[in-house]
Each structure stands twice: as C-alpha cells, then as structure tokens.
Amino acid sequence: MRFPSKTRSRKIAGAFYEGLCAGIALLTLVALAWLLAGIARGGWGTVTWEFLTQPPDNGMTAGGIFPAIFGTVALTLLMILLSLPLGVSAAIYLTEYAGPGMAARVVRAAVNNLAGVPSIVFGLFGLGFFVLFIGRGLDAFLGEKLLFGQPAMLWAAATLAILVLPVIIVSTEEALHAVPASQREAAYAMGATKWQVLSRVVIPQARSGILTGAILGVARGAGETAPILFTGCAYYLPRLPVAQIPGTPIWMINPLDQFMQLSYHVFIMSTQSHNPTLVRPIVFGTALVLVTLTFLMNLGAILWRRRYRRLREQARG
Amino acid sequence: MDKGIPLDNSLAGGRHPIVRLRASEGLSARRRRQALLDWLVEKYFAAAGGVAILFILLIFMFLAGEGLQAFRTIDPMRFIGAVTENVITEQTEFTHTWQPVSEVPKYSLLPLMAGSALIAIPATIFSGLVGLACGIFLSEIASRRLREIVKPGMELLAGIPTVIIGFFILVSVASLVQDVFHTTRRLNAFVGALGVSVVIIPTIATLVEDAMRAIPREIREGAYALGATRWETIRRVLVPSGMSGIAAALILGMGRALGETMIVLMVTGNAAVLTFDIFKSIRTMTATLAAELGEVAQGSEQYHALFLVGLVLFVFTFFLNMAAEIVISRMRRRLRL
Numbered sequence: 001m002r003f004p005s006k007t008r009s010r011k012i013a014g015a016f017y018e019g020l021c022a023g024i025a026l027l028t029l030v031a032l033a034w035l036l037a038g039i040a041r042g043g044w045g046t047v048t049w050e051f052l053t054q055p056p057d058n059g060m061t062a063g064g065i066f067p068a069i070f071g072t073v074a075l076t077l078l079m080i081l082l083s084l085p086l087g088v089s090a091a092i093y094l095t096e097y098a099g100p101g102m103a104a105r106v107v108r109a110a111v112n113n114l115a116g117v118p119s120i121v122f123g124l125f126g127l128g129f130f131v132l133f134i135g136r137g138l139d140a141f142l143g144e145k146l147l148f149g150q151p152a153m154l155w156a157a158a159t160l161a162i163l164v165l166p167v168i169i170v171s172t173e174e175a176l177h178a179v180p181a182s183q184r185e186a187a188y189a190m191g192a193t194k195w196q197v198l199s200r201v202v203i204p205q206a207r208s209g210i211l212t213g214a215i216l217g218v219a220r221g222a223g224e225t226a227p228i229l230f231t232g233c234a235y236y237l238p239r240l241p242v243a244q245i246p247g248t249p250i251w252m253i254n255p256l257d258q259f260m261q262l263s264y265h266v267f268i269m270s271t272q273s274h275n276p277t278l279v280r281p282i283v284f285g286t287a288l289v290l291v292t293l294t295f296l297m298n299l300g301a302i303l304w305r306r307r308y309r310r311l312r313e314q315a316r317g
Numbered sequence: 318m319d320k321g322i323p324l325d326n327s328l329a330g331g332r333h334p335i336v337r338l339r340a341s342e343g344l345s346a347r348r349r350r351q352a353l354l355d356w357l358v359e360k361y362f363a364a365a366g367g368v369a370i371l372f373i374l375l376i377f378m379f380l381a382g383e384g385l386q387a388f389r390t391i392d393p394m395r396f397i398g399a400v401t402e403n404v405i406t407e408q409t410e411f412t413h414t415w416q417p418v419s420e421v422p423k424y425s426l427l428p429l430m431a432g433s434a435l436i437a438i439p440a441t442i443f444s445g446l447v448g449l450a451c452g453i454f455l456s457e458i459a460s461r462r463l464r465e466i467v468k469p470g471m472e473l474l475a476g477i478p479t480v481i482i483g484f485f486i487l488v489s490v491a492s493l494v495q496d497v498f499h500t501t502r503r504l505n506a507f508v509g510a511l512g513v514s515v516v517i518i519p520t521i522a523t524l525v526e527d528a529m530r531a532i533p534r535e536i537r538e539g540a541y542a543l544g545a546t547r548w549e550t551i552r553r554v555l556v557p558s559g560m561s562g563i564a565a566a567l568i569l570g571m572g573r574a575l576g577e578t579m580i581v582l583m584v585t586g587n588a589a590v591l592t593f594d595i596f597k598s599i600r601t602m603t604a605t606l607a608a609e610l611g612e613v614a615q616g617s618e619q620y621h622a623l624f625l626v627g628l629v630l631f632v633f634t635f636f637l638n639m640a641a642e643i644v645i646s647r648m649r650r651r652l653r654l
Contacts, residue, residue, distance in 0.1 A: 010546055010549065011546055013548065014546045014547060014548030014549065015548075017548050017552070018458050018547070018548055020450065021450040021451075021453050021454040021458055022454050022458060022459070024447055024450040024451060024454070025450060025451040025454040025455065025459070025467055025522075026467070027447075028447065028451060028470070028471065028474065028518055028519075028522075029466075029467060029470040029471075029474075031474070031515065032470055032473060032474045032477075035477065035481075035482070035485055035515075038485055038489060039481065039485060042488070086365055086368055089361070089362055089365030089366075090362075090365045090366045090368055090369060092362050092365075093362040093363055093365055093366030094366060096362070097359055097362050097363060097366075098366065103366075105646075106370065107366045107367065107369055107370060109639070109642050110369040110370040110372075110373050111369045112638060112642055113373055113635060113638045113639065113642070114369050114372060114373060116569065116572045116573070116576070116634055116635075116637070116638040117373075117376065117576070117631065117634060117635075118575065118576025118577070118578065118603055118630055118631070118634055119576065119578055120576070120578040120603045120606045120607050120627070120630075121376065121380070121576070121627055121630060121631050121634075122376075123606070123607070123610075124379075124380065124606060124610065124623075124624065124627045125375070125376045125379055125380070127610070128379045128380075128383055128624070129375060129376075129379050132615065133379070162372050165368075165369065165372075166369075169369070193351045193352070193354070193355050194355050194358075194359070195351075195354055195355050195358045196351075198358075216476075219476055220476070222478075223476070223477070223478025223479070223480070223481075224478070225478070225479070225480045225578075225579050226578040226579055226603075226607055229607055229610070229611060230610055230611055263478050263480045263481075263579075264480075266480050266481065266484055267480050267483070267484075267579060267582075267583065270483075270484050270487055270488070270583065271487075271582075271583055280488070283484065287481050287484055287485075290478060290480075290481060291477065291478070291481055294476055294477070294478055295473065295476070295477070298472065298473055298476035299469075299473065302469045302472055302473070306465075306469075
C-alpha cells in the first residue's frame, strides 16, 4: 500500500510549511515586543514627573521635555482641525455621491497615491508651497516684513494635514459603508432629501467610525518627523509657542510660532548631539513618551473599531 | 423642520432669491429651498473630493517648478558625473559623487539612486517573503482567535513612529548586526534595509491578506474536492490566483521603502558615494533631502538640485503607486466576473 504513506508525507509537508508561516508571523510580533521592551527598559528610569513637566536645561543635557510634549499636542490638534473636516467631506463624496463612475475612480486613485507620497516630499512641498509661496505671498500682500513667510506651527500642521488625509478618508469611508442601506432607504421613503438622510441618519451612525479615523490620523501625525523638519520645528525653544490675545487675560496656542516636537527631539538628540552618551537617557525617555502616546492611541482606535464591528455583525445577525 | 440643517440657516439671511420666498412659504417653495440646499451640499462634497487630486497636482507642480530650474545653471551631464582631479594620484578622472558644498559642486544623482535601490530592493525582497507568510497565515491558517491577536499586533507595529525604529536600531540593533556579520562600518545599507523592512512588513502582510480573502470560496472548495491538503491548496491554487494582489503588495511596499526617510537618515551612515556593496555606508535620495534642505539658501543652485531629487523621488513612487493601483483594480474586476 503506497497511498496512505504518501498522504501522510503530504500532510507532514503541509504542517511544516504552515508552521513556518505561523512562526514567521509570530516572529514579527516578537520583534514588536522586543522593540517596545527595549525602549521601555531604556526610558524607564528617566521618565519622572519632573521630566514630563520641566523644560530642557544645561544646554539640552539635563531637564525635561515639557515643551516638546506641548508642541506635539498643539501641532496634532491644529492638524486634525484642518484635516478632519476635509477628509470626512471627501469620504462622504466618495461613498455617497460619486458612484462607480470615472470621477470616483480618479479621486480614489489620487487618495491612494497621496498615501504613497514619501513623507520627505511632503516636507519639501510644505516648505515650497506653504512657507514660501503662501506665507511669503501673504506677507507681500499684507505689507508685513516677515510674519507668515517663515517656518511655523501653522505650516507644519497644514503639511501634516495633507499627509494624514488618506488615513481619515479611508476610515471614514469604511464607517459610512457600514451604515446599512435599509436605513437610508427608510429615510428616503419618508420623503427626506439626500442631505437630510446624510445629516440625520448616515453621519450620526458613522460617528464612532469617523472618530476612529481621527484617532488613527492623530497617532500617525504625532509620529511623523520628515514633513516638519523644514516647516516649523525647532531644536530648542526657550518659550512655549503661546501668545496672549491682546486686551484679554486668555492665552492661546500661537500658530505662527515655531515649536519643539517629540519625534524631532528623538531624532536630533540621537544624531546631532555633541555628547551622545550623556544625553542617551533623555533620548530614551523621550522615545518612551512618544511610543506610549502613539501606541495607546493606536490601541484605543483598534479596540474601539473591533467593538463596533462586532456590534454591527450582531445587528445583522 | 429647519433646525437641524446648518446650511439652511445661513441661507435664511435672504441673500438668495429662492430663500427669500420664505415669507410666503408654501409647500413648493419649501421643496425648492430643499432642492437648492441639496444641490449646494452636493457641490461642496464634490469639491472636497477633488481636493486629493488638487494636492497631488500641486505637489507635482511645485517640485517640477523648482526642480527643473536646476537645468538652467547645471549642465545635465553633471547629474551623472563630473571630471575631477584625484588629489592623491593627481590625475583627472570621471567620478560620480554628490557633493554640493565644495569648490566645484558635484551633483551626480547616481550615488543617491544607487543608495535608494540598495535599501529598497533588499527590503522589498525580505519583507516580501515575511509579509507573504504573514498574509497567508492571517487569511488561511490562523484560527479566528489567533488572528485577533496577530492582526492588531501588525497594526500596532505599523503605527510605531519611524524615528523610534531608527533610534532603536542606532543604539542596539546596529551593534548586534556588526557582531554577527563583522562589517567594517557599523551603520550601513544592510541595517537600513532591515529597519525599513519593519515598516513595510505590515503593509505587505495586510495587502496579501486582502488579496487572499478576495478569492471566492468555490475555488478553495474545488481544490479540497480534488483531494488537495490545505497547504497544497494554498501553494498551488490560492497563491497563483492571488498573484496579482501579491504583486501589487510588493510594488506598494517598494514605493514605501523608497520613500522612507527617518530610518535611513539615522542608520545608513550618510556617505554619498557610488557603491553596490550592501555592507557599505550609503545615502538615499530621501536622506539627502532631509539632511541638506534645512541649511540651503532658497533659490540657490543646490536648492534647485535638491528639488530635482525630490521630483525624481516623487515620479518614481508615483509610477509605483499607479502600477499597484492598476494591478489591484484589474484583479477586482477579474474576481467579480
């Protein structure tokens, strides 16, 4: 009898290759864990309350990273304010208006292409378009000497906003697709116009999906370095990028100021410092803060998305 | 009725003739107002949809506008190489170097392109193999529960900021690699390719998984009915059927690898010399831009040369993205039939 033994060898070979695939997949998770553990171990001793709340000191070799944390939060806030309305609107166009025609295909191709543009090219574009073209143009128009035409948080946020646009568009699209067609049809049957259906039925139901997209976008934007290299990031800034609104006691983020940022801080301190070994603990600490921020945001978005996907499946039965 | 519609309220100021009809509000007037609102809203959303196209065009125009000006002052031959005098042998020779800040600026793009290729090609091959295995595992082998652990793990890996990966390689992996391979340079193209792989493995794995999942169930069932084991089905039926999706994943991964900036800037050693040795220090197009654009005077010769590098980079990745787009849409159409 040769058949059974051949079947067995085929099964053994199959099990071997399947095990190989599983092993490789698990190895990537091990790599992730190794990376996280390495950063955590290196930064654990550095991250204290003082480290989080104090500015750098002693020529950047001591002190904390508070300005970088503040700058990162302010920058991503400004970015999402610019990016979210545009991204959600574009996604609404794609799912609700465009249909399967040529126009939709071109827009979709452009969105996918935008997602693949190298981040440093966004930096180049931000410098050329926002800082030099729009900024200098505004200065010339308003008769200012140099107000808008220099690297600033506003331009960095605008550059990042274009970069995260595809992230927001894709997740909003997914959220809109998830709203059952029957809901729309019921609203139409009651005489609602298209805009009424959208604003009162579709968008409210897609809200949590849109929120997920916004969080993913913020996490992505907070970790990017290349686009802000030339558009507003500062190596060291003795003050926070805030300004008092004239005539009031209210302080607000000043989008025309430069800023410090966590990922840029990691980059510059690990490569350009004149005493790399002395500042290494600071870099590890900064890296740990940055990783924790982005990791938690991504994890939150993933868990949240999984929850509402499950709810949706249950609703469908 | 009017409460929930923001645009409606702004129109109620009475600037538009149709809205002014409101005083003598009848059913038909209200309908017309709603129709107008609907029309305006549609135009607004269409405009928002066009924004992605606008930005792609703007990026291209700005890079081309600044980059092509480099040809006004720099002879095109100098982007390939230049005749220089060797300081040691004192003989003239034709060299390929990128050295914009020197007595005679040298603008050869070849070392930068070779550097980018030396990162992108090995990274694509390595992460192609790993990503293929991960994609197959996620779509065909893993149980639902295992998948729900591995998949978020991949997504989290994709969400780690690249500067963190660069830093981690700089402080620990690079020395490890040097100990294993006994290289003369601690920071070299191999280490860079390794770091870039970490970034693109999740991309490739996700796309491969999507491609495998798009294959109809009947094809799997047909293979099982013929007596194939699960692995034989994967190997002989599913991988060939999903080949175009896998190809698209590799193309997109390569585009990402070409565009990756922070990792290669931090760990490849930044030596802009023409080499094809993966254990030598190199410098990619992206790293050159990141390192030099901050210190260059706007409108200078080097400034335009750098934008030209950016243009080359953009065009490369644009064509890779378009190729992947076409392959994927073909596959979708074929599978739907």
